[in-house]
Amino acid sequence: MDFRQLTYFLAIVDHGGFNRAAAALYVSQPSLSQAIQSLERDLGCGLFHRIGRRVVLTEAGTALVPRARDTLHALELARAGVGAVRELRAGRLEIAAMASPTVEPLSTMVRRFTERHPGVSLSLRVALTREDVVEMVRTGGCELGLLTTSSPLPSRDVVAHHVGEDRLVLVTPMDGPFPPGQPVQREQLAGHRLIVGQRGTGIRAYVDDLKAQGIDVRIAVETEHRMAFLPLVLGGVGLAVVTESWADLSERAGALVLELEPVSVQHNILVSRKAQLTPAADAFLEIAVPPTHRSSL
Template sequence: MDFRQLEYFLAIVDHGGFNRAAAALYVSQPSLSQAIQVLERDLGSSLFHRMGRNAVLTEAGTALVPPAREALHGLELARASVGAVRELRAGRLHIAAMASPTVEPLSTMVQRFTDRYPEVSLGLRIALTPADVIEMVRTGGCELGLLTTSSPLSSPDVVTHHAGDHRLVLVTPKDGPFPACRAVRREQLEGHRLIVGQRGTGIRSYVDDLGAQGIDVRIAVETEHRMAFLPLVLKGVGLAVVTESWADLSERAGALVLDLEPASLQHNVLVSRKAQLTPAARAFLDIAVDTAPRQAGS
């Protein structure tokens, strides 16, 4: 067993098949398959069920994923501890993020990091819920993660770092049901059609709480794709509750952005592994935490 075989194995896991993994690694599909066959013979067990173009992990394959990630992370840490990567003149950093904070504060964090370390490349992976972000960081798929949550986050599996707060706002068409420059009380949402995200997110919790308070709102569309919210609002399909990070983009697209009353905050949280971080991850974390807005009252 060698590190190249483990890298090929995890590429198949992450990309869902041999062909896609080969393309991502810039190797031929036969070379990739041969390396996995050698690994399977070495381990004495099949790692994948081949189903057409897809590859599904066997029980043995599932057991190999965590130690394989740890082994490759250890190798990356060793490489990053010497030479150019140590001085951040090279390297790559993987970050998991939910959709809303990719607008802000992630874009500002990335801009400041790349301005300072232009030769370090970043890989951004989208996660749907806070739990997804934590899992991607915990299992080693990404070194850092950025999520939003409506309540304080506590997880034994990762280290958390506050990265500022965002208010929730309401996005409507220009000719929508509410006048501009006036906050919308939550009871005024009674009877309106809303575009919502999946359960487990802070903005979905806000909408679910309306129902729990006896405010009858109607879900017009439920979608995992945050980028679908704004086009659907502009088409008149429904209204959307989003974080204020979307306000500028929404207004430039021709939508109306209104405050909600009472105000509801979403907390941006950076999470990192409890294991030692690579220099790139540590530098990104230092920049992000240092430039994040301070928590109210701190």
């Protein structure tokens, strides 16, 4: 068992198959298959069930995933302790993020980090819910994660830092049902069609809470694709509740942004692994959350 075999194994897990993993690693598919076959021989058991073009982890493969991540993480820490990576002249950092905070505060964090450490490449991975972010960080898929939440985190297996908050606002067409410049009371949303995200997001929780209070809002579209909200609103499909970080983009696209009352706030939380971080992750955390303001939530 070696570093290359474990890297190939996790690439197949993360990318969902041999062909995609080979493309992501810039290796040939036969070379990838041979490495995995060698690893399976070393371990004395199969790691994947081959079902046509699909692969599914065996029980042994499932057991290997967290151990392989820990092993590669330890090797990365060892490498990061010397040379260019230690000095942040090179390296790579993976960050999981929900859709809402990718506009802000993540874009500002990334800009500041890349200005200071241009040699380090960043990989931003999509996470649909706060639980997805926590799981990707907890299991080592990403070192850092950014999420929004209106309630306490479901896991204590990560370190969490508050990095700001966003109010929820209402986005409507310019000729929508509410006049510009006047806040919209939540009761006024009764009878209107809304575009919402999937369950597990703070925005969806707000809409579900409206319904629980007896406010008759109608769900016109449920989508995992946050960038679809604006075209759908501008197309007259429905209204959307989004975080205030999307206000500027919405207005520039020609939509009307209105305050909601009573005010509802989403908290932006940056989470990291409890294990030792690589220098790149530690540097990003220092930029996003100065040491004097770091506190576990």
